[in-house]
């Protein structure tokens with residue numbers, strides 16, 4: 924298990940509730956993760972369980988062609 928990615932502009936993402944410690948199988952990378960991204964995601968409705976790593980590297984937004992409301996502070 925990798926360490927949580929560090930979000931340069933939002934180092935307290937977990938404390939702020941953007942990341943939640945919860946088991947998931949990320950629909951983007953297909954990996955089992957222990958953290959879930961909890962922030963808003965505007966694209967299709969039923970996307971859940973995206974891991975913070977896919978948020979961090981942009982692959983979640985790319986896959987779903989969506990936007991994260993707080994994408995800026997999470998880069």
Ligand SMILES: [Zn+2]
Nearest residue numbers: 949952974977
């Ligand atoms: Zn992922």
